[in-house]
Amino acid sequence: MGNNQEEKIKLRNKIMTVIGIMFSIIFMSIFLCWGGLNIAKFIVYNQFYKLSSDVASIPGIKDGFIASGITYLNNDSSYALVGSMNKNDDNKLYLVNSKNEMARYKLLSNGKEFKTNSTMDIAYVNNYIYLVNEKSDSSLDDTYGIYRINLDSLNESNGTIDIGTRISTSINKCSFLFADSSFIYVGETSETSGNIVKYSVLDTTFATPLEIYKLSANVKGASFINEDELVTISNIDFKDSYIEFYKLSECVLSSSLSEGVITKVLPTPYKTIKGPMLLNGLDLNSTKDKVLIISTSGSSKYIFGSMFFSNKIRELTIS
Numbered sequence: 001m002g003n004n005q006e007e008k009i010k011l012r013n014k015i016m017t018v019i020g021i022m023f024s025i026i027f028m029s030i031f032l033c034w035g036g037l038n039i040a041k042f043i044v045y046n047q048f049y050k051l052s053s054d055v056a057s058i059p060g061i062k063d064g065f066i067a068s069g070i071t072y073l074n075n076d077s078s079y080a081l082v083g084s085m086n087k088n089d090d091n092k093l094y095l096v097n098s099k100n101e102m103a104r105y106k107l108l109s110n111g112k113e114f115k116t117n118s119t120m121d122i123a124y125v126n127n128y129i130y131l132v133n134e135k136s137d138s139s140l141d142d143t144y145g146i147y148r149i150n151l152d153s154l155n156e157s158n159g160t161i162d163i164g165t166r167i168s169t170s171i172n173k174c175s176f177l178f179a180d181s182s183f184i185y186v187g188e189t190s191e192t193s194g195n196i197v198k199y200s201v202l203d204t205t206f207a208t209p210l211e212i213y214k215l216s217a218n219v220k221g222a223s224f225i226n227e228d229e230l231v232t233i234s235n236i237d238f239k240d241s242y243i244e245f246y247k248l249s250e251c252v253l254s255s256s257l258s259e260g261v262i263t264k265v266l267p268t269p270y271k272t273i274k275g276p277m278l279l280n281g282l283d284l285n286s287t288k289d290k291v292l293i294i295s296t297s298g299s300s301k302y303i304f305g306s307m308f309f310s311n312k313i314r315e316l317t318i319s
Contacts, residue, residue, distance in 0.1 A: 048243070048275040054312040055079075058294055059094040059102040061311055066299040067094075069121035069176070069221075070281040070292050070313065071129070073151070079292065079313060081281075082122040082131060086300045091120060093129075093161060095154065096313075105154065105161040109143070114163060116143055121221070123179035123283070125201055127151050131163060132186060135173040145169035146177075146186065146206060168206035170197050171259050176221045178283065187215070187222055191236070194219045195258070212263045214254060221282030223291050224248075230266070231291055231318060233275075233282045241279035243293075243316065244269035276310060278302070290315040 056079065058067050064086035071080050077098035084091050091114050096102040107114040118134040118141075128148050135144035145166035154161060172188035172195055179185070179201065186206070187196045194215035199206050215222075218236045225231065230248055235241035250267035257263055281294035296302065298311030 045275055047273050048316070051273070052293065052314045052316040055292075055315050056096050056098050056313045057100050058298060058311050058313055059096045059100075060092065060104060061299055063104075064300045065092055065094065066296055066301050067294050068119045068280060068296070069283075070294050071122045071124040071179075071283045072285045072292055073124055074287075080122055080124065080129060081294070082120045084116070084120070088115070091116060093122075093154075103154070105157055105159060108160055108162040109147075110165060111162065114143070118144065119175060121176040121281075123177040123184065124151070125179040125181065125184065130177060130179060130184065132170075132174040132177045133166075134175045135169075144174055146174060148204075167204065170199075170206055171209055171261075172197055176219075176282075178221075178223050180224060180227075180284070180286075182227075183210070183224070185222065185224060187219065189215070189219045190217060192217050196222055197261075209259060209261045212258045212261050213251070214263060214265045216266075220280040223282050223284040225284065225286075225318065229318075231282065231284075233279055233293065235277060235279060238277050241275040241277060243273040243275055243279075243282075243291075245271040245318070273316075278310075285315060288315065289319045290317055292316075 065083055066086055067081045067083040069082045073080055079096055081094045091107040093105040093107060094102055116133050118136045121132050123130045127150060129151055131147040133144050135141055146168050147163040147166050149161060149163050170186040172186060174186055175189045176187040182201055184199045184201055185196050188194050194217060196213040196215060197209045198211040199209060219232045219234045222230060222232045228248055230246040231243065233241060233243050246266050246269050251264040254263035254265050276295065278297040279293055279295050281292065283292045285292060293314045293316055295310040
């Protein structure tokens with residue numbers, strides 16, 4: 001009986017040893033694969049990583065925040081981001097700085113929860129934060145359009161901010177937004193085409209479009225640089241993103257007007273940078289000649305981006 005017991009113990013120990021070795025091999029394989037892919041990304045997206053660097057973490061990811069837009073707050077270390085929550089349609093606004101200090105605000109509209117099932121974007125100019133909510137396919141969608149809040153009101157808030165009623169809609173779907181000291185640009189994207197409508201920053205009701213720029217498909221964001229250049233970011237599904245640079249002086253007038261407004265067709269981009277999937281958010285940090293970029297791949301909706309450190313706000317050199 002004793003020998004049988006000893007043999008059982010030896011057999012059990014051997015089995016546990018084999019299992020331990022197998023788990024170690026699996027763990028090491030996963031670790032080496034993860035490490036290899038993280039090294040490979042610097043080769044596949046060499047120019048993107050060479051020209052960009054992390055400036056802060058995207059806030060709220062552990063709470064389920066999916067950032068869809070970012071803007072620079074005219075301060076070298078402060079940013080505002082807007083997006084939705086993974087498990088519901090709540091929309092949130094986050095402020096974050098380079099020290100990863102953050103503040104979170106729940107968005108209300110006339111005292112009620114502001115819930116959407118479409119994309120939002122954000123821009124900042126003249127102490128106002130502008131928000132756009134993309135028009136959905138529903139004919140009953142009355143939340144899409146352009147909203148505005150005073151930045152000072154965030155300092156007086158207790159964690160909620162009322163964006164009121166939309167101040168206007170654009171002549172397009174209001175997919176993304178950009179602003180500088182003179183103009184506000186409202187963009188539209190689809191799987192077939194896109195456009196950007198230009199308004200004066202003084203046109204607070206967005207009643208008079210000044211120009212329209214025709215875009216290619218699947219543009220997720222755009223930034224104008226001194227009215228001389230345009231930078232766009234585009235992607236579709238889980239494929240590579242592309243950051244493209246255009247000379248606005250090379251635009252050609254379209255033979256047909258849109259809404260009776262001068263319409264320009266962009267030239268071939270003079271520079272294209274390939275980047276990882278699901279990049280979006282594009283905004284300009286004019287003090288440093290850099291554009292801000294975020295990725296949704298690091299959110300709790302996708303998770304896998306965090307394994308590749310895509311949960312950061314990045315600045316990409318444009319000069």
